[in-house]
Amino acid sequence: MSGGEGDSFRPRYPGYDVLAKWSSPDWDDQTRDVVRRRIEEVPPIRFFTGDEAALLAAVAERIVPQPDRAAGARVPIVPFIDERLHEDRRQGYRYEGIPPQREAWRAGLAGIEATSRALHGRAFVALADAEQDEVLRRVERGDPPGDAWAGLDARRFFTSVLCETVVKTYYAHPLAWNETGYNGPSSPRGHVRKWIGGVDPWEAHERDARWGTG
Amino acid sequence: MSTFLGWNGLRWLNALTAIMVLLVMVDAFIGHYRSGFAVRAQYTPFLSGGAILIAAVLAGIAPHEGWALQLLLVTGAGGVLTGIVGAGYHHYYGITSKPGGYGWLLHHLMHHAPPLAPFALSAVGALAVLVATGLRGSGAVLGVPLRTAALCVVAVTLAGAALQATLLHYRGAFNNPLMYAPLTTPVLSAAAVPWLILTRGRWALLSVTVLFEATFLIGFVGLGMHLRGFDRMMGGLRVALPNVLDGPAMTAPALFSGFAAAGLTALYLL
């Protein structure tokens, strides 16, 4: 799933910064408030132990790698997951065979660590990238070695809990909006050029983008 | 030939031509900017319309200079042609090339390039040709007396504008009863003009006069209502650009007033 990273994330929308629209009619007060908090008030770690947080950070870096960003400039993942678990903010359901989310995360992280030790004899954080990916793939396929996953459906945990949450956390950040060319907030201003190839003046433009035909 | 405030009918028509070509260009700019000038031909109305505007201003300053009138004649004819070609473009890009094609005709007519809008430039161009011909001393265009020709241009334009407006007001679900206005006096005026031309009766003249006057007023009511419609769009002036692009056509109602005024001018000053 991973490969030569680094330069493969060359921006498709150079110069596009969704935050440059902060004062435009695309952003209303309540949206500015939630995005400002997301950027400025990264929550402290309160639920995970130090080891768990470090492990999850390493896992998150494999699920959504950010080698193109300096350590301090990365989209924070673990703090937001920690906050959700600290507040025990749930998503409205869980699959049978998965315990309530706090237990599920603890058990899942322990399972990844155990799988790492069973496969490579070392802690997950000490593995090389490819080895880490191998561990995660075994969990994803639902056949991790060892009995650490007895109370937890590994495949379901990986896909519907771990992977989904990490991915959703990453793509909720304005840095991710910039790289995908996502327009971001739009209220009250909406869109006019809705057709195929149409790009409004206030949307992300590519270097060689032309406005489409009406 | 009678005069009004010192100008004869032709000079008034020339002034109306200048004003209306400006309105047509504003409307075209909004529509063509909305689609991002994706086709180079979308610049044409500004070349053609700009030329008519310049020629009309020159003809206004120097109504007896042959070259100015020649310019007005040529640019006017160019406007007529540009409008016709433009309608073809609107038809192609607005309907033929759109997903669904003719199967989605009504959808395309409502939501894409307004099918009749380019003819507004043709109408203004025709007025310019008429003015140039008259100022050069001729009493007829293509064998038709100036007054009759002007009334025909006005009648056809009002009918077409009413049709185009009705299409767009249908899209707006006639959410205000005043949106039926284009179907009232503009259509009646267009219908009454042939009656006048054929009978030259007193009642016909009176009817056409009243209908033109009413249409002149309705255009201004329409302008006011379109401003109100703009304000009813989300965010109003604060989100001005999208609301101008997607809201009611700002200058379109004024064309009704303009052509009604041209009709009155033709009736009483030509």
Next chain:
Amino acid sequence: MGDRMTRVADARERTLTAPGIDGERVPMRDRSREEVDFCIVGAGAGGGTLGAKLAEAGFSVVIIDAGPHWDPTRDFVSDEAASHPLFWTDERISAGEHPIELGSNNSGRGVGGSTVHYSMIAMRAHPDDFRRRTILGEIAGAELRDWPLGYADLEPFYEEVEHDLQVAGPTFYPWGRRRKRYPQREHDLNACAKVLVEGCTKLGIPVAPAPIATLSAPHRGRSPCVYRGFCNYGCTTNAKSSVLVTYVPRAIRAGAEVRPGCMAARIEHDSRGLATGVLYFRADGAELHRQRARNVVVAGYAVETPRLLLGSASAMFPDGMANSSGCVGRCFMVHTGDQVFAKFPERINQYKAPPPGGAITEHFNRTIPGEAFVCGYTIEVVGPHVVDFASRMATSRGLWGASLRREMLDYNYWSGLGIVGEVLPRRDNRVELHHDERDRHGLPIPRVVFGYHGNDQAIVRHAVRQMTSILEAAGGRESWHADRTAHLLGGCRMGHDPHDSVVDADCRSHDVPNLWICDGSVFPTSAAVNPSLTIQAIASRTAARIRELAARRELSPHHGHAAPAARIHPAPRGTA
């Protein structure tokens, strides 16, 4: 009816306020101390619509809802991650052979219910949809039933609701019965819808503008849609005709009280087995409150409605209220909502404009000759925003790591289609109370058990093939499929036979004559169209029927006119 009773309470009445739709506060009557004519549990498509119509008919009405009363000008944000309060986040267990996604996928929270975040597709069911058993006969593994009402019964109410919501639709809609023109004109298409039209046109599949409950022209102080595309996260401009900005303000204006933050715990009844009111928890407290009512309406959608009925079991109703048939919670259904995405050479920008895009095809919404399955599906347009799309890439495509980030750079070039596919009712698909897990109020949480019928999966396979060809015909490449479900239906089906259904055609429970159920849970079969308009049409019809019954004095068992005692089949009578 109500007026006589409420006048007594006037002296002690406080005046409350509720959020209006333009940021103002509107006055609202406090009816907490009254015995109201109707206490409705749930202010969504069913409860909100019914509440408005009952209040306007002069009944005293209280609508309680577990979530907040949203102020659309302040509470909705243009942000996916911050929109989680709009969804039902209390724990539920999803079980069975094919456990379904709940939460943000299909469950709203707060006044307006799921209509606050629905996609506004306003479709009518078709005449055949109400007669599945007659048309298809017995199908192994499915429990098909005809509806006790038909299209003709609902038609005037469809029309009424379409008018109330100012549905914007095509001048000529090619499927279903001939109909009056929609109140507003169709919206312009977005790029994803143009892809659908392009692909269908190339393949010769009929396709039409979609009817959408969103303004395309100004209406009574509400602005037309500006195509923000955040419809699934709450409309900040009030263009969307959710129940929150349509029926709820009408209900309040007509004197109803809409009481947010109230989680119903149980329905109370007297020794005759008649409902007497609802006990509920305030969001901020542990103590129970009581709303007395001459009639109780449960409108909590297909999970919470059976949950409340089952949770209201008593000595007299040991299996739960209105459950002598054993049908409460049974034959729970969803729609298949599978989606296919493909990449295009030009910018699509799928976040733009309402997710239904503006085009639809019901060409496959029928039993297709020569196929091995019955019933069909509707193809619609989808337009997930970036968080949602990335999560589908990860969970459905199994994409993570550097390849996910690289693939997501093309986010603006993907376009998607989705279906509403008919799902056959199966008795084993059910909502039940969890045997030991409780929520924060101590109420048993629901356990939702679901598994597809083979026919459902055959429909999906056909649909995925069709959607893929449509996208490819329009120039799309690299298509992939995400399996999903949409909507919650059934669990308290309506029917003529009290032994085989929970409510009659008027949504009145067979067992308890002053207990009503008014939401998607009354659907006996699922119909391959978005259900909200049908739910609202049924609510409107129920309101009309209640008016008729009241006029004939057949409504209120409490006041002695022709009071039918509770009918219990076959359980023996007991005392509460």
